[in-house]
Amino acid sequence: AQSVTQLDSQVPVFEEAPVELRCNYSSSVSVYLFWYVQYPNQGLQLLLKYLSGSTLVKGINGFEAEFNKSQTSFHLRKPSVHISDTAEYFCAVSEWAAGNKLTFGGGTRVLVKP
Amino acid sequence: ETGVTQTPRHLVMGMTNKKSLKCEQHLGHNAMYWYKQSAKKPLELMFVYSLEERVENNSVPSRFSPECPNSSHLFLHLHTLQPEDSALYLCASSQDPGLESGELFFGEGSRLTVL
Numbered sequence: 001a002q003s004v005t006q007l008d009s010q011v012p013v014f015e016e017a018p019v020e021l022r023c024n025y026s027s028s029v030s031v032y033l034f035w036y037v038q039y040p041n042q043g044l045q046l047l048l049k050y051l052s053g054s055t056l057v058k059g060i061n062g063f064e065a066e067f068n069k070s071q072t073s074f075h076l077r078k079p080s081v082h083i084s085d086t087a088e089y090f091c092a093v094s095e096w097a098a099g100n101k102l103t104f105g106g107g108t109r110v111l112v113k114p
Numbered sequence: 115e116t117g118v119t120q121t122p123r124h125l126v127m128g129m130t131n132k133k134s135l136k137c138e139q140h141l142g143h144n145a146m147y148w149y150k151q152s153a154k155k156p157l158e159l160m161f162v163y164s165l166e167e168r169v170e171n172n173s174v175p176s177r178f179s180p181e182c183p184n185s186s187h188l189f190l191h192l193h194t195l196q197p198e199d200s201a202l203y204l205c206a207s208s209q210d211p212g213l214e215s216g217e218l219f220f221g222e223g224s225r226l227t228v229l
């Protein structure tokens with residue numbers, strides 16, 4: 001069975017500083033990988049996804065993530081954060097041919113300070 | 115209206131009440147989902163409907179009863195709930211049942227409080 005671990009539950013960061021959110025997954029088969037963002041009082045919105053091909057994936061709002069198969073990781077990065085990036089970020093994994101099952105990590109709350 | 119719409123946004127109910135959550139998607143998708151988001155816990159997949167048939171039921175208590183009358187509408191009927199059922203209930207939809215297209219589209223959620 002697949003599982004997702006987000007190592008940091010909260011990450012405080014100053015405005016214009018870089019941020020990295022860590023995500024590790026466990027699966028016995030090939031996977032699709034996703035990062036979603038949830039702003040206060042809203043649903044989840046897709047930031048970026050890895051399906052195949054290049055391991056460096058670029059998403060919306062200046063975020064990018066790198067798939068590392070040997071380390072089973074999919075860390076999310078942004079070189080310079082804004083106040084508006086304050087939100088909760090969720091890593092998720094779906095196994096190939098597993099149908100509709102998307103497993104989420106516990107989330108990382110990012111608080112951007114001025 | 116666009117995207118995925120959930121009503122009501124907030125609901126307070128007693129343990130003996132019967133209520134329903136409604137979800138409507140305007141994206142032409144053919145799969146719909148209910149997720150439960152509790153404080154300090156990962157999102158939990160509750161139900162999945164693909165082409166209006168239930169394909170996943172993750173051992174959810176029978177006090178939660180889903181209904182999918184067509185590909186655009188999804189309901190979650192609630193009865194005899196417990197205080198620990200208080201949570202944000204998120205509806206989502208996707209184009210492909212197998213998630214090959216890679217994206218779920220979420221509604222803004224229904225915040226449920228059980229007294």
